[in-house]
Amino acid sequence: MIGALLLISGVFHIISYFIDQNYRHLSGWVLADGILSTLLAILLLSNQFAGAASLVLVFAMWVLFAGITRTIGAFSLKQDGFSSWGYVLVLGILGILLGFIALFNPVVSAVGIVFLMGFFFILEGIGAIATFFVVGKFK
DSSP, rough: HHHHHHHHHHHHHHHHHHHHOOOTTHHHHHHHHHHHHHHHHHHHHHHHHHHHHHHHHHHHHHHHHHHHHHHHHHHHHHHHTOHHHHHHHHHHHHHHHHHHHHHHHHHHHHHHHHHHHHHHHHHHHHHHHHHHHHHTTTT
């Protein structure tokens, strides 16, 4: 299930990169996030035993990388004069914090991974919606 969700998220980010031709310089990190998500999904879907054994680590790295890319993207939005860059920055910082918590405390992460995943997917959804509306204003 997690592999399928990662695959959907990765494909969505890759497609959104190629659709957004005018602001491609802003969304290079979106492409990187999409590629990483897709690769992690393939890892989880191809070998479910290894995927289950490394799920906490894979999830922590994914959350951390997505938070970093969102934070970098927020500063790119700020440089280009987008007024809502602060929301994207806050979501990126929250992603980084959740990623570090999951990475450095795997026991707690294993117990709370369902809650962490649900919260992070909500953050990803909010971030995707915010990005849609921010970029949509300038088209």
